Amino acid sequence: xxxxxxxxxxxxxxxxxxxxxxxxxxxxxxxxxxxxxxxxxxxxxxxxxxxxxxxxxxxxxxxxxxxxxxxxxxxxxxxxxxxxxxxxxxxxxxxxxxxxxxxxxxxxxxxxxxxxxxxxxxxxxxxxxxxxxxxxxxxxxxxxxxxxxxxxxxxxxxxxxxxxxxxxxxxxxxxxxxxxxxxxxxxxxxxxxxxxxxxxxxxxxxxxxxxxxxxxxxxxxxxxxxxxxxxxxxxxxxxxxxxxxxxxxxxxxxxxxxxxxxxxxxxxxxxxxxxxxxxxxxxxxxxxxxxxxxxxxxxxxxxxxxxxxxxxxxxxxxxxxxxxxxxxxxxxxxxxxxxxxxxxxxxxxxxxxxxxxxxxxxxxxxxxxxxxxxxxxxxxxxxxxxxxxxxxxxxxxxxxxx
Amino acid sequence: xxxxxxxxxxxxxxxxxxxxxxxxxxxxxxxxxxxxxxxxxxxxxxxxxxxxxxxxxxxxxxxxxxxxxxxxxxxxxxxxxxxxxxxxxxxxxxxxxxxxxxxxxxxxxxxxxxxxxxxxxxxxxxxxxxxxxxxxxxxxxxxxxxxxxxxxxxxxxxxxxxxxxxxxxxxxxxxxxxxx
Numbered sequence: 001x002x003x004x005x006x007x008x009x010x011x012x013x014x015x016x017x018x019x020x021x022x023x024x025x026x027x028x029x030x031x032x033x034x035x036x037x038x039x040x041x042x043x044x045x046x047x048x049x050x051x052x053x054x055x056x057x058x059x060x061x062x063x064x065x066x067x068x069x070x071x072x073x074x075x076x077x078x079x080x081x082x083x084x085x086x087x088x089x090x091x092x093x094x095x096x097x098x099x100x101x102x103x104x105x106x107x108x109x110x111x112x113x114x115x116x117x118x119x120x121x122x123x124x125x126x127x128x129x130x131x132x133x134x135x136x137x138x139x140x141x142x143x144x145x146x147x148x149x150x151x152x153x154x155x156x157x158x159x160x161x162x163x164x165x166x167x168x169x170x171x172x173x174x175x176x177x178x179x180x181x182x183x184x185x186x187x188x189x190x191x192x193x194x195x196x197x198x199x200x201x202x203x204x205x206x207x208x209x210x211x212x213x214x215x216x217x218x219x220x221x222x223x224x225x226x227x228x229x230x231x232x233x234x235x236x237x238x239x240x241x242x243x244x245x246x247x248x249x250x251x252x253x254x255x256x257x258x259x260x261x262x263x264x265x266x267x268x269x270x271x272x273x274x275x276x277x278x279x280x281x282x283x284x285x286x287x288x289x290x291x292x293x294x295x296x297x298x299x300x301x302x303x304x305x306x307x308x309x310x311x312x313x314x315x316x317x318x319x320x321x322x323x324x325x326x327x328x329x330x331x332x333x334x335x336x337x338x339x340x341x342x343x344x345x346x347x348x349x350x351x352x353x354x355x356x357x358x359x360x361x362x363x364x365x366x367x368x369x370x371x372x373x374x375x376x377x378x379x380x381x382x383x384x385x386x387x388x389x390x391x392x393x394x395x396x397x398x399x400x401x402x
Numbered sequence: 403x404x405x406x407x408x409x410x411x412x413x414x415x416x417x418x419x420x421x422x423x424x425x426x427x428x429x430x431x432x433x434x435x436x437x438x439x440x441x442x443x444x445x446x447x448x449x450x451x452x453x454x455x456x457x458x459x460x461x462x463x464x465x466x467x468x469x470x471x472x473x474x475x476x477x478x479x480x481x482x483x484x485x486x487x488x489x490x491x492x493x494x495x496x497x498x499x500x501x502x503x504x505x506x507x508x509x510x511x512x513x514x515x516x517x518x519x520x521x522x523x524x525x526x527x528x529x530x531x532x533x534x535x536x537x538x539x540x541x542x543x544x545x546x547x548x549x550x551x552x553x554x555x556x557x558x559x560x561x562x563x564x565x566x567x568x569x570x571x572x573x574x575x576x577x578x579x580x581x582x
Contacts, residue, residue: 016465016486062460063490064412070493078493079461079486082468206499207410347408347499 007094009056010109012087017060018108019080021052024061025120027073032131033179035123040183041072041160043209046125053120055090055106064207071161074175085110100124133178141181144170145189149198154214155289156329159205160186163212186212203331206343215240216328218285225284227277230264242281246274247337257361271324271336272360278326278335280357291327294364295352296320296371299395303348307395314383314391320350320375321392322368324360407502413458415491417450418505420459420467423484425507427474428519428559430568437470438463451504464489478515509547514555515562517543522581523568530569533578536560 028038028049035049042048042065051059061069070078089109097103102122107115123129144167148154153166160183167173167182188195190212199212217240222232236242252268263269263277279292299321301308311317325340326333332342351371355363372392373385383391424434431447440446449457459467468484475482507524509517521527521543529542537553539560544551560579563569572578 014462016461020461060461063416064410064497066461067412067491067493067495068497075493077487077490079490082465082472082485084469086462086466207497 006096009092009094011055011090011092013055013090014060015083015085015088015110016080018055018088018090019083020061020066020078022118023078023080024049024069024073025053027075029129031073031133031178032129033073033133034127034129036125036127037179037183038069038072040186041164041179042068043159043161043204043207043211050123054104054122055092068161068209072164072179085113088113097121128180131178131180134174134176135178135180136173138181138184140172141167142185142188144172145185149189149214154199154212155216157203157205157211157213157331159209159211161209203343206347213331216287216290216333218282218287220281221285224286225280226261227280228284230261231281234264239278239281239285239287243278243333243335246278247335249274249337251336251338258358260357271334272364274335274337275324275326276357276360283357289328290333291354292357292360293325293327293332293352294355294359294367295323295325296350296368297323297345297348298350300348303344304395304399306398306401310391310394310398316381316391319388319392319395320368320371321395322364322371324355324364407454407456408499409456409458409502411496411498411500412491414500414502415495416459416464416489417502419489420464421451421504422507422511423471423488424467425520425524426512426516427471427478427480428515428562428566429471429474430519430523430566433470434467437466439466453502453504456502459489461486480513509543512547514540514543514551515559517547518556518559518563519568521546522563526581530579530581533572533576533580535578539579 024038028035033041035053036046039046039048039050044065048059051057052061066078069075091107091109093105095103095105101124104120104122106118106120108118109115148166160179163186164177164179164182168175168177186199189199190197190201198214200215201210201212203211203213205211217238220228220231220237220239220242222229231237231242231245234245236245246263246269249263250268251270252266253270254262254266254268254273256262257273259265260277260280262273269277275292279290282290297303297320298318299307300318301311307319311319323345325342325345326335332346334340334342334345353367369385369389372388375381376383376385376388381388429437431445432442434447435442435444438446446457449455450459464486468486468488471484472482475484507516507520509520512520518539522530534542535553536556540551540553540556543556560569564571564579567582569579570582572580
């Protein structure tokens with residue numbers, strides 16, 4: 001007889017959340033989708049579902065994740081029946097089955113609750129469950145991935161669920177498609193060591209879900225224009241290299257913003273000159289997807305802590321500020337090099353328009369001032385445009401000091 | 403200086419559906435505080451149903467509300483059993499960030515209890531600043547809800563409103579009612 005390590009502990013857990021976890025656990029087990037696969041499709045960290053299923057962890061499945069999981073697991077409803085308990089008193093026995101596997105037996109100890117033991121196996125990351133769903137094959141899934149990549153599907157950012165749904169909607173895979181090889185292929189297209197690192201997964205969306213996309217890149221052709229020639233002259237041959245070089249340049253105002261090669265001459269730039277040069281580079285190389293954007297956003301003490309005192313002094317919650325950046329398909333690219341988080345920035349955007357690189361000077365200032373005039377009027381701000389512009393300059397100075 | 407509050411479309415859906423159901427059942431801020439086991443003088447509903455606050459419900463709230471709404475629904479004779487699924491959007495609902503805009507409830511969507519509660523409490527309709535008979539109240543509520551209601555439809559509802567101290571009766575002799 002083998003000896004097994006047993007450990008019994010007591011804990012409490014919000015009853016409705018526990019019932020919900022059981023509902024999802026049952027559904028994913030029936031479909032043979034592992035905790036890791038569920039977490040991956042949810043766009044959260046690898047052990048999110050494993051943590052949620054652990055009564056000793058505080059991870060809960062919130063309404064957004066509930067609906068998302070409902071989609072992943074093709075459920076019609078994503079909630080259990082109501083519970084008459086606020087908290088469950090749980091007795092949890094953990095049994096080590098082997099070196100890698102642990103079984104958890106949970107008994108709800110509240111009077112009147114169903115006393116039947118609930119068994120759960122704690123899954124390791126790479127563990128695969130038996131499934132009746134359609135797995136297809138790793139190779140066939142990869143073929144369709146290559147088709148999607150070639151068709152520009154990944155030029156836009158995609159969540160894992162969006163990709164999964166694209167496969168489920170394809171006649172070859174269908175609604176019963178299992179995500180195993182899909183996930184394995186995404187990891188292949190991310191892997192720098194043993195795969196083809198085509199995708200970028202460094203970003204999350206506004207719901208903290210991991211997103212995947214093929215970063216914009218192209219070869220710079222030397223004869224396509226003055227900007228291209230200047231990049232080639234300093235040994236930069238691709239858009240990716242150019243954007244990194246721009247981002248690494250010092251953040252400083254330029255003397256002559258009208259000079260389209262000013263970055264090369266002054267070795268510094270701001271959001272406008274830095275992004276204008278990249279837009280010009282894209283135009284010269286016949287890339288049509290990259291857009292130069294003029295956005296107005298709420299500059300406040302949260303996204304720009306160094307202006308807190310200035311805003312307090314003038315009793316303002318925020319000032320609408322102008323910012324230039326790039327947009328490629330559905331996502332923002334910011335190479336200002338001051339650590340702008342593109343996802344968070346999008347939340348603070350008030351409005352945006354496409355502009356051409358020669359509109360980063362007078363047009364930008366006029367557009368910004370027109371916006372501020374409307375903002376002063378609509379919000380009954382107790383300052384004139386000139387006064388507000390001065391306050392804004394004070395904010396920029398405070399920002400520069402930092 | 404209006405600051406737009408962004409919230410997930412799912413959380414906003416839940417907030418607005420709860421608002422609709424609780425109005426239909428005549429459940430006010432104080433009731434919600436009690437249901438959720440919070441300080442009776444607090445106002446979580448004020449925060450959740452505010453366009454300028456990012457507060458939202460979580461599942462523990464929703465479970466308590468579902469139980470309480472079910473009890474109230476049976477008391478009022480509607481006999482609806484609520485679960486969290488009644489508060490959640492359908493599974494295919496799109497997840498996106500949206501401006502937090504709390505819906506204005508149309509009395510046409512409500513029954514007698516909901517309409518009286520909406521006009522009396524939520525909208526502070528000035529009609530209830532003066533004394534009125536139950537017939538006048540029925541006619542006024544009916545005109546807003548585009549329904550043909552009579553005084554007898556409101557007898558027990560007015561009694562309930564008096565018990566909840568959202569309506570007062572002029573005297574034992576005079577069956578006239580107004581907002582306290």
